[in-house]
Amino acid sequence: MRPKQIVRTMFWLLVLIGSSVACGNRPASPTPSLVSPTLTPSPTLTATPFQPSPTPIPLAARVNGEAISLADFQAELARYKAARQAAGLEVEAEAGKIVLDDLIDQLLLAQGAKEAGFVMDEAALQARLAELIAEVGGEQALNQWLAKNGYTSESFRTALQRSVAAAWMRDQIAASVPEIAEQVHARQILHYNSELANQTLAQLQAGKDFATLAADADPLTAGDLDWFPRGYLSEPKLEEAAFALQPEQYSEVIQTRFGYHIIQVIERQPQRPLSSDVLLTVQIQALREWLAKRRSQSEIIFYDLPGS
Numbered sequence: 001m002r003p004k005q006i007v008r009t010m011f012w013l014l015v016l017i018g019s020s021v022a023c024g025n026r027p028a029s030p031t032p033s034l035v036s037p038t039l040t041p042s043p044t045l046t047a048t049p050f051q052p053s054p055t056p057i058p059l060a061a062r063v064n065g066e067a068i069s070l071a072d073f074q075a076e077l078a079r080y081k082a083a084r085q086a087a088g089l090e091v092e093a094e095a096g097k098i099v100l101d102d103l104i105d106q107l108l109l110a111q112g113a114k115e116a117g118f119v120m121d122e123a124a125l126q127a128r129l130a131e132l133i134a135e136v137g138g139e140q141a142l143n144q145w146l147a148k149n150g151y152t153s154e155s156f157r158t159a160l161q162r163s164v165a166a167a168w169m170r171d172q173i174a175a176s177v178p179e180i181a182e183q184v185h186a187r188q189i190l191h192y193n194s195e196l197a198n199q200t201l202a203q204l205q206a207g208k209d210f211a212t213l214a215a216d217a218d219p220l221t222a223g224d225l226d227w228f229p230r231g232y233l234s235e236p237k238l239e240e241a242a243f244a245l246q247p248e249q250y251s252e253v254i255q256t257r258f259g260y261h262i263i264q265v266i267e268r269q270p271q272r273p274l275s276s277d278v279l280l281t282v283q284i285q286a287l288r289e290w291l292a293k294r295r296s297q298s299e300i301i302f303y304d305l306p307g308s
Helices: 069-085 097-115 122-138 139-148 153-175 194-206 209-216 235-241 275-297
Strands: 057-062 068-069 182-190 224-229 254-256 259-273 301-304
Touching: 057 097, 057 209, 057 259, 068 069, 068 097, 069 097, 069 209, 097 153, 122 139, 122 153, 122 209, 139 153, 139 275, 153 275, 182 194, 182 235, 194 209, 194 254, 224 235, 224 275, 235 254
Parallel strands: none
Antiparallel strands: 057 068, 057 301, 182 224, 182 259, 254 259
């Protein structure tokens, strides 16, 4: 019953390669000016040449006024598909949404970092580029990698700067999660129909041992959920029930999307260090909550994407 700890690789490797997101306008090539001839030989009239308006760069989305260009989105999507295929994984039908959501999340984090006072100046950017050059084996190797992955030097610099800011904000959110918290050690009996769950509850009420019934229902783990804090379980109803119990007490039948549960608390402590596994899960949940809140407070405009 622990939450899945699946984090998209592209999102968590922010510092190494980043997502290619750029903003700004690029003027179109100017067209010849059209000047009407004068009708009389004098006086000579000097016409002001016609200046065409810059052609707007096609966008995939705009986040609080900052653009994600269609070209950058398409380049990132191509990288994502290539990575999936290289790993022998199927490319999801919703790959475009996955990639765009990641780009938006990264931009929201970078904006949050800027608001929090994070600054990556030119010197720091050059230092990070130097680190990458050393890591990949030289400037030529990096340039080959950029070309292979659809980056220009400019787009990579922009992506790197943004990804470093996003990673900094991510780390601030993770660091805000307390490493010591109230926790309970619990186990469960899980059935997939209500009749069997109610029969088990009746056996418990008649004096049957909870641990024995839990082992019968789940011989592999005996229903052990280990220690966990508030905000850890994927089903709030189970967590609420667990923290309402004292050691050796058990709950009524609780229905969730997974089935029908009976929870028993084995131990509880008001202050206990989180295990590394639990801490990571809680940090990921804190990041998701931060992003969800940030999205709700942001102006995000989506544009029609070709083929969508």
